[in-house]
Amino acid sequence: MGSLAGIARRDAKRALMQSLDLASISTETGVAEDFRGRPGKRQVTVLSSEAWQRVCTELGKQLPWTTRRSNLLVTDIELPRDIGAVISIGPVRLQVTMEVDPCSRMDEQCSGLREALSPEWRGGVACTVLQGGDVAIGDPVSIEPGH
Numbered sequence: 096m097g098s099l100a101g102i103a104r105r106d107a108k109r110a111l112m113q114s115l116d117l118a119s120i121s122t123e124t125g126v127a128e129d130f131r132g133r134p135g136k137r138q139v140t141v142l143s144s145e146a147w148q149r150v151c152t153e154l155g156k157q158l159p160w161t162t163r164r165s166n167l168l169v170t171d172i173e174l175p176r177d178i179g180a181v182i183s184i185g186p187v188r189l190q191v192t193m194e195v196d197p198c199s200r201m202d203e204q205c206s207g208l209r210e211a212l213s214p215e216w217r218g219g220v221a222c223t224v225l226q227g228g229d230v231a232i233g234d235p236v237s238i239e240p241g242h
Contacts, residue, residue: 096171096172096235096236096237097169097170097171097172097235097236097237098169098170098171098172098233098234098235098236099167099168099169099184099185099230099231099232099233099234099235099236100144100160100168100169100170100232101114101144101160101161101167101168101232102114102115102116102117102118102126102166102167102168102230102231102232103115103126103161103164103165103166103167103168104118104126104127104128104129104130104132104166105129105130105131105164106128106130107130108130109200110130112161112164114161116231116232117229117230117231117232118229118230119227119228119229120139120187120189120224120227120228120229120230121224121227122134122224122225122226122227125138125139125166125224126139126166126167129166134223134224135223136192136193136221136223137192137193137195137221138221138222138223138224139166139167139189139221139222139223139224140164140165140166140167140195140219140220140221140222141165141166141167141168141169141174141182141189141219141220141222142160142163142165142167142168142169142174142218142219143168143169143170143172143173143174143217143219144160144168144169144170145170145171145173146174146215146216146217146219147160147163147168147217149217150208150211150212150217153211154205154207154208154211156205158204158205158208162204162205162208163201163212163218163219164200165195165219167184167230169182169184169236172236172237172238173238174191174216174219174220174238175191175220175238175240175241176194176215176216176220177191177240177241178191178192178193178241179191179241180238180239180240180241181225181238181239181241182220182222182236182237182238183235183236183237183238183239184230184234184235184236185228185229185230185231185234185235186226186227186228186229186230187224187226187227187228187230188224188225188226189222189223189224189225190222190223190225191220191221191222191241192220192221192222192223193220193221194216194218194219194220194221195218195219195220195221196213196218197209197212197213197218
């Protein structure tokens, strides 16, 4: 079992990420007040801290995880590379809809970041919210395989 290590949102496209200690997540809004949270395949994005550390090691730089612009950071658990898998974080259930492919915005953040995020789903997963609730740093994280 893993745990929730980070929560972030942003108000608008290209806006700075705002780190949070707790957040409400719902089927209507994703992470509350996140501009991308509307229902759809990319409602909430999740990044693995271990994958992020591999990226930073490859780049030779320690970058804040929010540089990736993901909503949630999980640790001590491997994210599924399986469409349909379910990530449970406290009471919240997120269904993996796709790999988050890194875009050119990543190289604007740090030269070489896009390429470093590309292998092995290092850029994280996009999810749709199956069940909402409140989450906080330290909440338990578990994975159910897809069907």
